Amino acid sequence: MxxxxxxxxxxxxxxxxxxxxxxxxxxxxxxxxxxxxxxxxxxxxxxxxxxxxxxxxxxxxxxxxxxLERHRLLWLYLKKNSDFFNTPKKLLHVAPEQCFYRLFKKQENLDYTTTDLFSPLADVKANICDLPFENDSYDVVFCNHVLEHIIEDRKAMSELFRVLKPGGWGVFQIPQDINRLNTYENSTIKTPKERRKHFGQYDHVRVYGIDYFDRLRASGFSVELFKVVDQFSEAEIKKYALMKNEILPICKKPL
Incomplete structure (x- = not known):
């Protein structure tokens, strides 16, 4: 090892x-x-x-x-395909990633709040299934590689939708098997050893398939798929060490 x-x-x-x-x-x-x-x-x-x-x-x-690959992909999307760095935004960051935390803190255009149950980077200690924020509060919400840990993921999705402003958008990345049509989950699998065997990591509770995007849509979001293979050349994928088959879900709350 x-x-x-x-x-x-x-x-x-x-x-x-x-x-x-x-x-x-x-x-x-x-x-x-x-x-x-x-x-x-x-x-x-x-x-x-x-x-x-x-x-x-x-x-x-x-x-x-x-x-990691997913962080670099998100950064490239934000730089090339959004106004994230240029216009005032109220941002909620669930389970804030270390590679972004200090950079986002320094951005003068951001009103930045972080939340998590355990992370030392969290401003607000909270359960994603019961967020302590008002309805329609945030312009942007990031919640990456979190939902695969959450038993009630649909409840968490509904909370993300609730706190996002109409017209706002979010990115909710997850580890995903794009060759699997349907998400694999089994509530009887509870121990770290069993979860490692079935879901690939000791603290995961499912393996998401392509139907992940349908779960997001069922929660009210419109979802655009930002695919690495469609957006970057082979040279760029190699240069930035991206995951070639990754899909970034851009989730918008309708006006």
Whole structure:
């Protein structure tokens, strides 16, 4: 078992977040090069680090920002396909990612709130199925790689819809098997060992299929699919170390 896999599976996430901030400068220097670029900070490296709780993926973790494929994809979408960096927005960030947290905090155009039950980066400790925010409060909501952990995911989706302003939008990424039409879940599977076997990670409660987008639509969202293969060249996919088959769901609350 690789060192990073051991750390991921033994150190609690809140502590891992705190420790990782100390090692980032060292990693950035050690891996410096010109083969791959992290678009979040624009720095280039000879390679990225491996990452994965169960199966280690090679060349995916950005040394200085600790970004993964999904983070770099979201950043590229926000830069190229949105006005996220240019207009005033009230932003709710559920389970805030470390690679974005300080950057979003510094953005003068953002009124930025973070929420989570356990993360040390959360301003508000809250359950996603019962968010303590008023209806129609936020222009943008990010909730990435959270719903696969939530037993009542439809309830969580309804809460995300409730707190979003009409005309507002959100990005709700999840790990997804695009070759699976229907989501696989089984409420009798409860132990970390069983969940690892069935869902690929000890704290996941399902494997989402393509019908994930229908669940979002059933909650009231209109959903646009931002597909890596349609938006980026082979050279860009390699340069930014993106996941070729990933689909970014852009979820809008109708006016």
């Amino acid at each position: 690789g060192l990073f896999k051991v750390l991921l599976n033994t150190i609690p996430r809140p502590l891992l977040i705190k420790v990782s901030s100390l090692v980032k400068p060292i990693l950035a220097i050690y891996y410096k090069g010109n083969k791959y670029t992290d678009p979040i900070d624009g720095k280039s490296y000879r390679k990225f680090l491996p990452y994965g709780y169960e199966i280690q993926r090679k060349n995916v973790l950005g040394p200085s920002t600790l970004s």
